[in-house]
Amino acid sequence: MPLIVLWDVDHTLIENSGVSKEIYAAAFAAATGLDAARPARTEGRTDRLILAEMFRDHEVNAPEWETVNRALTAAGAAREGDLSRRGRVLPGAREALVAVAAEPAMVSSVLTGNIYANARVKLRAFGLDTLVDMGCGAYGADATDRAALVDIARHRARTAYGLPAHTPVVLIGDTPRDVRAALDSDAHVVAVASGIHGADELREAGATVVLPDLLDGPALMRHLRTLAPSTV
Structure with a gap:
């Protein structure tokens, strides 16, 4: 079988080694124009849930998912080198x-x-x-x-x-x-x-x-x- x-x-x-939290903070900033005052809560959550909770925690309206997805993609691509060095x-x-x-x-x-x-x-x-x-x-x-x-x-x-x-x-x-x-x-x-x-x-x-x-x-x-x- x-x-x-x-x-x-x-x-x-x-x-x-902390790169994930940096990706979420950068994506939040790119999607909202605001710096994140609180770090993302991960621990097995999906990216959809992580960012939704970040928007809610910061009392901002959630952008369209495609905007968030593009921000996450760009933030991740920009940190591949950091990940390979630190992770x-x-x-x-x-x-x-x-x-x-x-x-x-x-x-x-x-x-x-x-x-x-x-x-x-x-x-x-x-x-x-x-x-x-x-x-x-x-x-x-x-x-x-x-x-x-x-x-x-x-x-x-x-x-x-x-x-x-x-x-x-x-x-x-x-x-x-x-x-x-x-x-x-x-x-x-x-x-x-x-x-x-x-x-x-x-x-x-x-x-x-x-x-x-x-x-x-x-x-x-x-x-x-x-x-x-x-x-x-």
Whole structure:
């Protein structure tokens, strides 16, 4: 049986070292003409929700989404160099992506709150973008609610690869929102305590498989193969 593997980006695959907050502040300023007095609240939110909350927190009318999207895209493109200098790939992430990409029956893609352009920037800054099929992922422009992204990515992957309707999906991420998104959309989840949320918090959110990081690639692959038995 094939398996769709969806990776979160920030704090699961990479550490952005504050560059994300700078992208949101710059996009807010470009879209409104105002400097942000409060930083963006991220922690698994989608870009649509992050910017909507920033506009609300600053008591300004939200611009049209296309204006916001253009501002986010420009802000992300302008900071790719900063990201590559200041950020880093998290331990084991590259090796885990390579291992999943090598499994013929696994489709490896992305589920992230970032818009597509900025997800590509973040992965490309560290040479990770070629290890996933970004075309069948789901991104922050696709929906406000993270759980909705799982169904979007599921549909895109099934369509792109001609997969059966019952193909299982597993989401690998670091926040309670990742866990809830998976559970609310009938997907499996592997929680990774590589961000600000500890293992206990991720378990409380409903994750039954929680890893401290992605360093134990063989253990991760053994678990993924149990979700796709034909790949054993």
